[in-house]
Every structure is written in C-alpha cells, then in structure tokens.
Amino acid sequence: MDTEIVVVGAGIMGVATARALAQAGRRVVLLEQFDLGHVRGSSHGASRIFRLTYPDQHYVRLAQGAQLAWSELEAECEEELIVRTGDLTFGTLADESAQALASCGVRHELLTGSEAAARWPIAARATERVLFQPDGGTTLADRAHAALLGSAVDAGAVVLERRLVIGLERANGGVLVHTDGELFTARACVVAAGAWSRQLLAGVEVELPVIPTRETITYFRIADPLDLPPVIDDAVPNAQEHGLRRPGLINYALAAPGVGLKAGLHHAGPVTNPDDPGTPDPAIVRWVSIWAGRRYPELDPEPVATETCIYTNTSDESFVLERHGRIVVASACSGHGFKFAPAFGRTVAALAADAAA
Numbered sequence: 001m002d003t004e005i006v007v008v009g010a011g012i013m014g015v016a017t018a019r020a021l022a023q024a025g026r027r028v029v030l031l032e033q034f035d036l037g038h039v040r041g042s043s044h045g046a047s048r049i050f051r052l053t054y055p056d057q058h059y060v061r062l063a064q065g066a067q068l069a070w071s072e073l074e075a076e077c078e079e080e081l082i083v084r085t086g087d088l089t090f091g092t093l094a095d096e097s098a099q100a101l102a103s104c105g106v107r108h109e110l111l112t113g114s115e116a117a118a119r120w121p122i123a124a125r126a127t128e129r130v131l132f133q134p135d136g137g138t139t140l141a142d143r144a145h146a147a148l149l150g151s152a153v154d155a156g157a158v159v160l161e162r163r164l165v166i167g168l169e170r171a172n173g174g175v176l177v178h179t180d181g182e183l184f185t186a187r188a189c190v191v192a193a194g195a196w197s198r199q200l201l202a203g204v205e206v207e208l209p210v211i212p213t214r215e216t217i218t219y220f221r222i223a224d225p226l227d228l229p230p231v232i233d234d235a236v237p238n239a240q241e242h243g244l245r246r247p248g249l250i251n252y253a254l255a256a257p258g259v260g261l262k263a264g265l266h267h268a269g270p271v272t273n274p275d276d277p278g279t280p281d282p283a284i285v286r287w288v289s290i291w292a293g294r295r296y297p298e299l300d301p302e303p304v305a306t307e308t309c310i311y312t313n314t315s316d317e318s319f320v321l322e323r324h325g326r327i328v329v330a331s332a333c334s335g336h337g338f339k340f341a342p343a344f345g346r347t348v349a350a351l352a353a354d355a356a357a
Contacts, residue, residue: 003029003158005352006177006186008165008200009193010036011043012141012338013330015148016345017190021352022155029184030157031177033164033196036149040274041194042310043145045217046257048338049230051087051136052106055096060104062340067135069342070144077147080140083226083255087136088116090124091234093250094131101133108133120228121298138230138255139339148342165193168204168327175326188355190348192330195274195312206324210312210332214272216284217264219305220292225255231295236265243283245270251291261299263292267317267335272310280306311335319344323351 007018010032018030034040050070052063074081089097094110101108109132113124116132124130153159168189169176177184191197195212202208222228231253239247248268256262265284272278285306293301312332314320319337321344322329330348337344 001029001182002185003027004186005188005190005356006031006175006184007190007192008177009191009196010149010159010161011041011192011194012145012148012341013333013344013348014190014192015145015152016341017192017330017348017352018157018159019148019152019155020345020349022152022157024349024353026353026356028157029186030152030159031163031165031179032159032161034162036159036161037142037145039307042312042333043141043338044309046140046142047254047262048139048141049087049136049252049254050082050139050339051133051230053087053089053097053101053131053133053136053232055093055100057100057103060100060106062343064104064106066340066343069346073147073151073342076151079143079147081144081147082137082139084135084137085227085229086132086134087230087232088120088122089131089232090128093232093234094129098131106133106135121296122228122231123295123297132229136230138226140257141338148345165200168200170204170326188326188328188352190328190330190352192348194331195310197312197329197331201327201329204327206327206329208320208329208331210314210320212272212274213267213269213311213313214278214308215264215267215269215311215335216280217262217307217309218285218288218303219256219259219262221260221300221304222296222298225261226257228255230254233291233295237287242287244268244287251288253292253295259304261292261296263288267311267313269308269311274310278308280308321347321351323355326355328352328355
C-alpha cells in the first residue's frame, strides 16, 4: 500500500500526530499492533494529571501550549476533556514550582498545610508548604484519546489496528514499512511506538537511548473524586525500609472516574520488556496505600484494583521528538508526556512533513 506518511503506534502521541497530519491535508496511515485502546502500553486508562506546575520554566511553557491545544480540541469535539479543579503540590517542589510559574506569569497560590486542609479534604501538617495552581486538573484520558482518534479519522487518516510492524527499511526517496501481513511504502515514517520504538529503530540504525520500566498503579474508593485537585507530593519512602526496588521521585494521586482515586509512586518500577505481561509490585501497592491513607482522611485505604503501565524513559525525563532523514521519532514520554500530546502532535507532524518533502 502506498501512502505519504505512516505513523507507527496509536497511543496518545501517535493519534495526535496522525490528526495533525490529516488536518494539514497529508495522506496518513496509522498502524497499531494491538486493538485500539489496548492496555499493554502507556496511554490506557481513564485519567491523567494535567498541570502547568513544574519546577522548570521550559516545561511550564510547553504545558501552556498544550493547555491551548486541549481547549481547541474540546471546542472541536464539543466535549469536556479536562476537569479543571486546579492541582496541589506538596513539599520542596512547591517552592521550586512556584518560582517557575512566577517566571512564566502563571497564576498560583502558596498555602500553608492548615489553609489547604481547610479548603479540601486532604491532610497536611499545619506548617507544610502547599502550592495551588488553578488551571490544572484531571484529563479524562480515554475520552481524550478517543477524541484525537476520531478527529484524525474525520480529517481523512486511515487507521489500521492489529498490524504489527516488524521492520523499517530506508528506500530511495522513502521508507518501506514491513508489517506481519502487508508492505507499506511511504515518503516518511513516524515511530511513536513507545517502549517498542527502540528495537524497531535499531533496524534502521537510529539509536534511541531509553529504558522502559513497568510502573504500578493502585486504585481506592473515595467519594466525589472529580471534585478533588490532583496531588503531587515529593515525600518519597525509604526504599529499603519498605522493600522497594527504587524510592521513586514523587507520590501522586488523581481522580479515577468510575472507581475513585488513582495513585502511584512515580518512577519506582523495574526495567521491563514491553512484550511481557507484567504484574503490579506489591511493595509499591503497600507504600501507596500508606501514603494515600495519610493524605486522604476520607479514603478507604484498602485497594480496590491495581494495574501496570509502561514508562519509556530518557535519563533526564525529557522527550525525544526528532528527525533522522525520512524517519521521525516521537518517543519517549518519560512518564509525563500525555498532557502535551495535542501540541506535540503538531510538532511531530511538522517534522514528518519536512521528512516527506
């Protein structure tokens, strides 16, 4: 099959890229190795945190651009995709992030723990530093993915699921995309295959310096979770004391529509093979249950469900959006890329358009 651009991987970055390409009038085919919306990678689930709150001005400004892009998508599909409750940051990150927000002219409040506990059913020490940023909230992730995919199809993208890409080949003036049942000839190819990207790109001598890890997510029952702001807390555990392989970087919690609260220990999971089924880490589940029970007085601390997702990580949690001739790489997201998807989709689409020229 001949086309202009092939996008490999229909996770959040792949669908956002296919949408941007199709809306720009490009002939694009989006290939997914599993069923659309599968739970094997990084984009599944009902929710993600949306936030402008970062301790780095670079990410604050990227998030501002993403905020505008999400609002445009919401207007297009006439659907709320981000429930904007604001977000809370606890610990040393509160002051660091407040400085970055102030440098970018983003509104925010620095509160004491007492002030925060008076406004939300969230526990905090009286003198604890808490940052509130009112533009954050909970992205309804499955609906957001569906909205981007639907928009891509409406714009003319061809979406093919259960099409495993087994190899790429540089050809004169294009790229050959070999699948397990069909050959696609394109002028350019975008690889947005998450943890599967490294092996696929190695076949065309593109080195992707990433490490995939399998992260554990825990769910709890709590009333009215979508009324609560997402929480980030840098009070990470002592790994040896709690039997953890890694101490993680932050604790986080957010609404999980239809279930309650979704919580985890960011970057605590082991290195993984994305083809392995994977199981939740019971030590992480135990720690997250302790932490969530402390922060949420109204929470039932007995988990109701657990699952895993895959992070595809660079050494500094940055992203990889780059062009190698007629091949464009749109990975890794390092565990915090979902929020940037509609804006990054346009960036990757521009790179792909140049590659196809």
